[in-house]
Amino acid sequence: MNVNPVELHEVSFAYNGTEVLRQVTLTVRPGEFLAVIGPNGGGKTTLLKIILGLLRPSEGTVTVLGTDPVSARAQIGYVPQRSAHERDFPISVWDTVLMGRLGRRAFRLSYHSDDEDAAREALRAVEMLDYQDRQIGRLSEGQRQRVFVARALAGRPRLLLMDEPTASVDVVMQAGIYQLLQKIKQDLTIVLVTHDIGVIASYVDKIACLGGEMFYHDSKEIGQKDLEKMYDCPVELIAHGVPHRVVREHRHD
Amino acid sequence: MIEALQFEFMQNALLAALLASVACGIVGAYVVVKRIVFIAGGISHAAFGGIGLGYWLGVNPLWVVTPFSLAAAMAIGLISRASKTAEDTTIGVFWALGMALGIIFIGLSPGYAPDLFSYLFGNILTVTTTDLYILLALDILIVLVVCLLHREFQAIAFDEDYAAASGLPVMAIYLALLGLTALTVVILIRIVGIILVIALLTIPAAVVRKWAGSLKAMMCAAPIVAAFFTCAGLVLSYYLDIASGATIIVVAGGVYFINLIVARRRGA
Numbered sequence: 001m002n003v004n005p006v007e008l009h010e011v012s013f014a015y016n017g018t019e020v021l022r023q024v025t026l027t028v029r030p031g032e033f034l035a036v037i038g039p040n041g042g043g044k045t046t047l048l049k050i051i052l053g054l055l056r057p058s059e060g061t062v063t064v065l066g067t068d069p070v071s072a073r074a075q076i077g078y079v080p081q082r083s084a085h086e087r088d089f090p091i092s093v094w095d096t097v098l099m100g101r102l103g104r105r106a107f108r109l110s111y112h113s114d115d116e117d118a119a120r121e122a123l124r125a126v127e128m129l130d131y132q133d134r135q136i137g138r139l140s141e142g143q144r145q146r147v148f149v150a151r152a153l154a155g156r157p158r159l160l161l162m163d164e165p166t167a168s169v170d171v172v173m174q175a176g177i178y179q180l181l182q183k184i185k186q187d188l189t190i191v192l193v194t195h196d197i198g199v200i201a202s203y204v205d206k207i208a209c210l211g212g213e214m215f216y217h218d219s220k221e222i223g224q225k226d227l228e229k230m231y232d233c234p235v236e237l238i239a240h241g242v243p244h245r246v247v248r249e250h251r252h253d
Numbered sequence: 254m255i256e257a258l259q260f261e262f263m264q265n266a267l268l269a270a271l272l273a274s275v276a277c278g279i280v281g282a283y284v285v286v287k288r289i290v291f292i293a294g295g296i297s298h299a300a301f302g303g304i305g306l307g308y309w310l311g312v313n314p315l316w317v318v319t320p321f322s323l324a325a326a327m328a329i330g331l332i333s334r335a336s337k338t339a340e341d342t343t344i345g346v347f348w349a350l351g352m353a354l355g356i357i358f359i360g361l362s363p364g365y366a367p368d369l370f371s372y373l374f375g376n377i378l379t380v381t382t383t384d385l386y387i388l389l390a391l392d393i394l395i396v397l398v399v400c401l402l403h404r405e406f407q408a409i410a411f412d413e414d415y416a417a418a419s420g421l422p423v424m425a426i427y428l429a430l431l432g433l434t435a436l437t438v439v440i441l442i443r444i445v446g447i448i449l450v451i452a453l454l455t456i457p458a459a460v461v462r463k464w465a466g467s468l469k470a471m472m473c474a475a476p477i478v479a480a481f482f483t484c485a486g487l488v489l490s491y492y493l494d495i496a497s498g499a500t501i502i503v504v505a506g507g508v509y510f511i512n513l514i515v516a517r518r519r520g521a
Contacts, residue, residue, distance in 0.1 A: 027482070047394070049414075052418045053418075054417055054418060070420075073418060073419065073420040076418070078415060078418045078419070080412060080414055080415050080418070083412070086411065088413065089286060089410075089411055089466050090286065090462060090465050090467050090470070090471055091407070091411060091467055091468060092466065092467055094468065095407070096406075098409075099404075099408055099411065099415070099419070100418075100419070101420030102317075102404055102405070102408050102419055102421060103420035103421060105418075109400075135466040153421070166308060213434055229302060
């Protein structure tokens with residue numbers, strides 16, 4: 001049980017000859033809430049897909065929950081990046097959340113009562129149980145995001161991976177989603193990636209910066225040097241929470 | 254109309270229309286939400302190769318076109334995914350290659366191919382009792398597969414990456430869906446012909462999508478809409494003495510645009 005949920009060792013990945021990740025080493029410990037930040041195109045989604053086993057690294061080793069990524073899938077909850085396509089897909093909240101059970105119950109004629117219990121529990125955790133019959137297109141962005149978190153939780157995962165969970169959600173809703181994550185976190189390890197570095201610091205335990213290479217920190221404090229290496233333009237980072245830290249906007253001379 | 258129903262060809266035509274409506278409504282719902290309309294088009298045109306092969310071998314083309322369409326569907330699916338070529342490129346290749354093979358096979362066949370035209374544009378009035386049994390068997394197969402795999406099809410239509418991440422064999426499910434599409438194409442070729450297949454595969458599902466809140470609701474309503482299109486088109490073509498397949502599509506197209514306007518007014 002005390003195995004590290006995610007262990008990446010010198011992982012590199014190239015897409016059509018373009019190097020996306022270079023020698024990334026990352027350890028996520030049990031119960032941690034890690035935010036991976038970095039610019040768009042910095043390889044954040046690629047990193048998640050490697051942890052999920054959807055992509056194979058060209059070099060390096062990946063261990064997830066003590067095994068290989070594909071075998072670990074049943075214990076991973078995944079909240080993918082949002083697409084416009086899903087907004088008008090004809091499906092109810094309830095059926096969407098049940099999808100989170102499909103991995104363990106594929107090719108059976110119906111869902112088991114366990115599956116329905118898990119779905120109900122997950123919807124209750126994100127406070128969306130009252131909306132179970134609503135078509136997902138008729139929810140607000142924030143509500144829809146909660147439903148996708150519930151879908152990931154319905155599989156009763158040990159590791160939760162989230163890709164830009166607060167993109168296209170307004171600031172109030174963002175805070176709501178982070179508060180929700182804090183609430184459900186208890187015995188869950190969470191890795192989320194985001195290019196939105198404004199809000200996260202007060203909620204997460206650790207921050208890693210990814211811009212092709214990994215600049216990983218065992219704390220929430222990010223050195224300005226790292227930011228300069230990662231982003232080529234001025235970056236404003238406000239890290240409030242404990243420990244308190246504010247990084248000034250830096251200027252190129 | 255009552256006196257028209259006394260003719261066996263008219264009874265067969267109506268039965269064929271109803272059988273086809275079941276398949277195209279159900280599978281059409283997947284085709285529309287999964288956005289594989291042009292794969293369906295590619296399969297139906299590639300199927301012409303199977304029809305030509307049937308003539309050349311001297312058997313009922315429906316027997317040959319079924320495995321031929323299935324093979325074309327698998328090939329389009331596998332090649333577009335495995336070779337990293339764009340899907341539409343692969344579709345284009347099979348679309349034309351199937352038609353070309355059909356033309357060559359028919360050229361090699363002795364004599365004149367009498368109802369070639371009916372495979373291109375459909376002729377529901379020449380449906381035989383044997384054809385009806387084949388259509389019924391295909392319908393049963395399609396409904397069975399959908400009952401077994403609906404949730405898996407829904408999952409890959411919704412988000413393939415998520416489905417893969419949750420451990421589903423996405424490629425196998427995708428190929429099964431293309432296989433169902435191929436079977437439906439075979440059924441529809443008899444009704445409206447190769448060239449018009451995609452209209453009947455997409456319009457009923459597209460019409461009900463504006464109103465349905467779930468894929469299941471779409472799959473229940475689309476066959477009814479499809480049955481209306483095929484029966485209304487059939488009756489109109491009988492009285493106006495015009496091509497049945499084309500009339501069915503014109504009715505469907507008309508309803509499609511009326512539905513768009515109504516849905517827009519209602520804000521759906």
